[in-house]
Amino acid sequence: MAEAILRTEGLTKRFGGLVAVSDVSLDLHVGEVHVVIGPNGAGKSTLTNLLSGDLPPSAGRVVLEGRDIAGLSSDQISRMGVGRSYQKTNIFLPFTVFENARLASQSRTPHATRVFSRAEGYAEINARAHAALEAAGLGHRAERVAATLSHGEQRQLEIAMCLATQPRVLLLDEPLAGMGPHESQRMVELIKKLTADHAIMLIEHDMDAVFAVAHRLTVMVNGEVLESGTPEQVRASPAVQAAYLGGEEMLHG
Amino acid sequence: MDLAFILIQLLNGLQYGLLLFLVSSGLTLVFGIMGIINLAHGSFYMVGAYLAWSLASMTGNLATAIAIAIPLTVVLGMALEKLLFRQLYTRDHLYQVLLTYGLILVFEELRSIIWGDDVHGVAVPALLNASIPLTENLSYPVYRLAISGVCLLLALALYLLIQKTRLGMMIRAGASNRDMVQSLGIDIKLIYTLVFAMGVALAAFAGMINAPLSSVTPNMGSHVLIICFVVVVIGGIGSVKGAMAASLMIGLAETFGQVLVPDFAGMIVYVLMAVVLVWRPEGLFGRK
Amino acid sequence: MNHGALSRWLPWVVVGLFALFPLLESTFYTQLVTKVLIMAIFAMSLDLLVGYTGLVSFGHAAYFGLAGYALALMGPKYEAASLWWTLPASLGICVVFALVTGLLVLRTRGIYFIMVTLAFAQMLFFIFHDTKLGGGSDGIYIYAKPTMNLGETVLVNLEKLDQFYWLVLAFTAASFFLLRRILGSSFGRTLVGIKVNEHRMRALGFPVFRYQLASFALAGALGGLAGYLAAVQFGFVNPEILSWHQSGMVLMMVILGGMGTLHGAVLGAFAFVLLQEVLSNQAWFGVAAKHWQLAMGILIMLVALYLPQGLAGLMNSFRRKPQVEAEEGADG
Numbered sequence: 019m020a021e022a023i024l025r026t027e028g029l030t031k032r033f034g035g036l037v038a039v040s041d042v043s044l045d046l047h048v049g050e051v052h053v054v055i056g057p058n059g060a061g062k063s064t065l066t067n068l069l070s071g072d073l074p075p076s077a078g079r080v081v082l083e084g085r086d087i088a089g090l091s092s093d094q095i096s097r098m099g100v101g102r103s104y105q106k107t108n109i110f111l112p113f114t115v116f117e118n119a120r121l122a123s124q125s126r127t128p129h130a131t132r133v134f135s136r137a138e139g140y141a142e143i144n145a146r147a148h149a150a151l152e153a154a155g156l157g158h159r160a161e162r163v164a165a166t167l168s169h170g171e172q173r174q175l176e177i178a179m180c181l182a183t184q185p186r187v188l189l190l191d192e193p194l195a196g197m198g199p200h201e202s203q204r205m206v207e208l209i210k211k212l213t214a215d216h217a218i219m220l221i222e223h224d225m226d227a228v229f230a231v232a233h234r235l236t237v238m239v240n241g242e243v244l245e246s247g248t249p250e251q252v253r254a255s256p257a258v259q260a261a262y263l264g265g266e267e268m269l270h271g
Numbered sequence: 272m273d274l275a276f277i278l279i280q281l282l283n284g285l286q287y288g289l290l291l292f293l294v295s296s297g298l299t300l301v302f303g304i305m306g307i308i309n310l311a312h313g314s315f316y317m318v319g320a321y322l323a324w325s326l327a328s329m330t331g332n333l334a335t336a337i338a339i340a341i342p343l344t345v346v347l348g349m350a351l352e353k354l355l356f357r358q359l360y361t362r363d364h365l366y367q368v369l370l371t372y373g374l375i376l377v378f379e380e381l382r383s384i385i386w387g388d389d390v391h392g393v394a395v396p397a398l399l400n401a402s403i404p405l406t407e408n409l410s411y412p413v414y415r416l417a418i419s420g421v422c423l424l425l426a427l428a429l430y431l432l433i434q435k436t437r438l439g440m441m442i443r444a445g446a447s448n449r450d451m452v453q454s455l456g457i458d459i460k461l462i463y464t465l466v467f468a469m470g471v472a473l474a475a476f477a478g479m480i481n482a483p484l485s486s487v488t489p490n491m492g493s494h495v496l497i498i499c500f501v502v503v504v505i506g507g508i509g510s511v512k513g514a515m516a517a518s519l520m521i522g523l524a525e526t527f528g529q530v531l532v533p534d535f536a537g538m539i540v541y542v543l544m545a546v547v548l549v550w551r552p553e554g555l556f557g558r559k
Numbered sequence: 560m561n562h563g564a565l566s567r568w569l570p571w572v573v574v575g576l577f578a579l580f581p582l583l584e585s586t587f588y589t590q591l592v593t594k595v596l597i598m599a600i601f602a603m604s605l606d607l608l609v610g611y612t613g614l615v616s617f618g619h620a621a622y623f624g625l626a627g628y629a630l631a632l633m634g635p636k637y638e639a640a641s642l643w644w645t646l647p648a649s650l651g652i653c654v655v656f657a658l659v660t661g662l663l664v665l666r667t668r669g670i671y672f673i674m675v676t677l678a679f680a681q682m683l684f685f686i687f688h689d690t691k692l693g694g695g696s697d698g699i700y701i702y703a704k705p706t707m708n709l710g711e712t713v714l715v716n717l718e719k720l721d722q723f724y725w726l727v728l729a730f731t732a733a734s735f736f737l738l739r740r741i742l743g744s745s746f747g748r749t750l751v752g753i754k755v756n757e758h759r760m761r762a763l764g765f766p767v768f769r770y771q772l773a774s775f776a777l778a779g780a781l782g783g784l785a786g787y788l789a790a791v792q793f794g795f796v797n798p799e800i801l802s803w804h805q806s807g808m809v810l811m812m813v814i815l816g817g818m819g820t821l822h823g824a825v826l827g828a829f830a831f832v833l834l835q836e837v838l839s840n841q842a843w844f845g846v847a848a849k850h851w852q853l854a855m856g857i858l859i860m861l862v863a864l865y866l867p868q869g870l871a872g873l874m875n876s877f878r879r880k881p882q883v884e885a886e887e888g889a890d891g
Contacts, residue, residue, distance in 0.1 A: 135745075
C-alpha cells in the first residue's frame with residue numbers, strides 16, 4: 019500500500035478533565051474511504067475538528083504528506099488541501115447557492131483577491147463552482163437563496179462547497195444526516211465517485227451507506243479506538259461484538 | 272519619596288480601585304449573565320452622585336441622602352430592565368450599543384434639566400471628617416478609609432451572594448445555561464430584573480459615596496464608564512473575581528501613574544489593556 | 560424600472576443634482592450640505608466595518624479626529640499647507656493607527672470588540688486632551704485652509720465656499736463609487752462572507768484576520784478623509800472630534816440609514832445632520848432646542864427598537880423586491 023496522505027499519531031484532546039479523543043492513530047489513503055463509527059459522544063466530531071484545525075489537539079501529531087500540521091489554523095489546513103463538511107449545516111444562508119460555491123472556489127485562486135474587478139468575472143472560479151454544484155446535484159438550484167433550500171439540499175450544498183475548494187483529503191461529518199432515501203443514495207454514489215482521487219474520512223451512522231463505501235472501518239468508543247481494520251475484520255472482532263451487544267443488526271445491517 | 276507618601280498613594284490607589292469595582296461588578300454581571308453591553312452604566316454612577324448632592328443639600332446629611340437614594344436607584348434599575356433592557360436580550364450587540372447610547376443622551380439631558388450643568392461639591396459627613404496623622408505633615412483622611420471599608424464589605428457580600436446563596440447559584444447557572452434554568456422552573460426574568468437592579472444600585476452607590484471626594488460634574492458618567500470597560504476587558508467578561516483584580520490593578524496603576532509620570536497617567540490603563548489583549552485576549556479570568 | 564439600471568444610474572443623477580446646489584447661493588445651506596457630505600463619507604467608512612465586515616466598532620471617531628489633528632499639526636502655523644502632501648500623510652497616519660490597533664482589537668470578538676475599539680479611541684482622546692501635543696482641551700486653530708495648486712495655478716481654492724463644496728462632493732462621490740467597486744469584487748465578497756459566517760470562511764481557507772485587517776485599515780483611511788475635510792471646513796480641531804459621542808453619532812447614521820447598504824449610509828448622514836439642525840433650531844423649539852439631545856436620544860432608542868434595518872430597509876419593504884437579499888452583497 020502507498021504512503022498514507024494523512025495520518026494521526028497518538029492524537030488526544032482534553033477539555034478540562036474530560037478526554038474527548040484519546041490516543042487515536044489512523045491513516046487515510048487516496049482511493050480509500052475510511053469510515054469512523056461509534057455511539058454519540060464517542061469523539062468522532064472532535065476527531066474531525068482536530069484534523070481540520072477547528073480545534074488544536076492536546077497531544078499527538080497530524081501528519082499531512084510528511085508534514086506535521088497539528089496546531090495549524092483551519093484556514094491554513096484548508097489551503098493545504100484538507101476539506102471538510104459539517105455535521106450541522108454551516109453555509110451562508112443569505113447568499114445564493116452559486117455565491118456559496120463561488121466563495122468556496124474563490125479561496126483556491128489567491129489572485130482573485132484583486133480589489134477592483136467584479137467577483138463574477140473569473141471564468142476559472144465560476145467553472146469550479148458550477149462543477150462542484152453539478153457534482154453535488156445542485157446545478158439546477160444555483161440561483162436560489164440558500165436559506166430557501168430544503169434541509170437535504172442544504173446538506174448537498176455543504177458538500178458542494180467542500181468540493182469547490184478542490185481538496186485531496188475530504189473529511190465528511192455525517193453527510194447523510196437528515197437526507198431522504200433518494201438523496202442518500204445519490205450521496206453514496208457521489209462518495210464512491212470521489213474515492214478514486216480523494217482520501218476520504220467519513221463519519222456516518224447509516225450502516226447501509228457505511229458498508230456500501232467503506233474500505234476501512236474504525237470503531238470509536240469513549241474517545242478511544244476500539245477496533246480498526248477492513249469491514250470484515252471489524253465485523254468479526256470480538257471486542258466490537260461485545261461492545262455492541264444486541265447491536266447485531268447494526269453491524270450486519 | 273518616603274514611606275508614608277508611598278503608603279498614602281497605596282491607600283488611595285486601593286480606595287479608587289475598590290470604587291471602580293462597585294461600578295464594574297454590575298457591568299460585568301450584566302454582560303456575563305444577560306449578554307448585554309450597557310453603555311449607560313456610567314450614567315447610573317452620575318445619577319447616584321447627583322442624587323446624593325441634591326438630597327444631601329435638602330436633608331443636610333449625606334447618610335440620610337444615601338438611605339433615601341438607594342431605594343430610588345433600585346426602583347430605577349427594575350423599571351429600566353422591565354421597560355427597556357428586556358427587549359434587548361435577543362438583539363444583536365449593535366442595537367444594544369445604539370439603544371444604550373441613546374439612553375445616555377436622555378440621562379445627560381434630564382440631568383441638565385433637573386440639576387443644571389454646574390459643578391457641585393458635597394461635604395464629608397461630620398462623623399468621618401477627620402484625619403489620621405502619619406508623619407509631621409502627612410495625614411490620611413478617615414473618610415477614604417471608611418469608603419474602602421464599605422466597598423470591601425460590599426465586595427464580600429457580593430462574593431457570598433454569588434457563591435453561597437440559592438439566588439447566586441441561579442445567577443451562575445443562568446450565565447452558563449439559560450434554557451436549563453428555565454426548564455427547572457426558575458423564573459429567569461425575575462433573576463434578570465434583580466441582577467440588573469443590583470448593578471444599577473451598586474454603580475449609583477459608588478457615585479454617592481464618592482461625591483464628597485471628587486466634585487459632582489456633568490461628564491463624570493462617561494469617564495467612569497470607559498475605565499470600567501477597560502476593567503471588564505482586563506478581568507474577563509462576566510467574572511466578578513476578574514473585575515476585582517482588574518479594578519485594583521487599574522486603581523493602583525492610575526494613582527501611581529499620576530505621581531510618577533503625570534503627563535501619561537491617562538494612557539497607562541490603555542497600555543495595560545493592550546498588554547492583556549496580547550497576552551490573554553479573553554481577559555485574566557475570562558473563559559475562552 | 561429595472562432595479563439594476565436604477566442602482567447604476569441613480570447615484571450619478573444624484574451627484575449631478577448636488578453639483579448644482581451652490582448655484583442657489585445660500586451660504587448657510589451650502590455649508591450645511593458640505594457638512595452632510597463629509598458625514599456621508601464618515602458613515603460609509605463605518606458601514607464598511609459594521610455593515611459589510613461584521614465588525615461593530617465604537618471607536619471610529621479616532622480616525623476622524625486623528626486626520627484632523629494631523630492636518631493641524633503638520634501644516635505651518637499661520638500659512639496654508641499643501642493638500643497634496645498633508646492629505647495623503649493624514650490618511651497614512653490613520654492607516655498606521657488602524658493597522659496597529661487592528662492587530663490588537665481583531666483578536667477579540669463581539670462585546671469585547673465594541674469595548675476595546677472604544678477604549679483605544681478614548682486613549683487618543685486623552686492623549687490630545689491631557690498633553691500639550693495638540694493644544695489640550697482647547698485644541699488648535701487652522702488659520703489658513705490648505706492649498707490645492709499645480710505650480711503657480713490655483714486648482715481649487717478651498718477658501719471659496721462653493722469650490723470647497725465641489726471638492727467635498729467629488730470626494731464623497733469617489734468614496735461611494737470606490738467602495739461600491741470594492742464591495743462587488745472578490746475582496747468585498749470575502750468581507751461579506753466573513754460577516755455572515757466567519758467560521759465557515761476560515762474553514763474554506765480564507766485568512767480571515769488579514770481580510771478584516773485590510774477592511775479595518777481602509778475604513779480608517781476613509782474615516783480620516785472625512786475628518787481631514789471636516790477640519791478644513793471648521794478651521795479648528797479639539798478633542799471633542801475624537802470623543803465617543805462622535806463615534807456614537809456616526810454609528811447612529813449608519814443604522815438610521817440602513818447598514819449594509821452604501822446609499823443607506825449617505826441617507827443616514829443626511830437624516831441625522833438635518834434632524835440635529837431642526838431639533839436644535841431655537842426659532843422653532845425655543846428653550847427646548849437647548850435640550851435637543853433629549854429628543855435625539857429618544858429617537859435613537861426608537862430606531863434601535865423599531866427600525867433595525869433603517870431608512871433603506873423601510874424603502875425596500877415598500878418596494879417589496881423579492882431578490883433584494885440575493886443582491887445585498889453587490890448592491891450599492
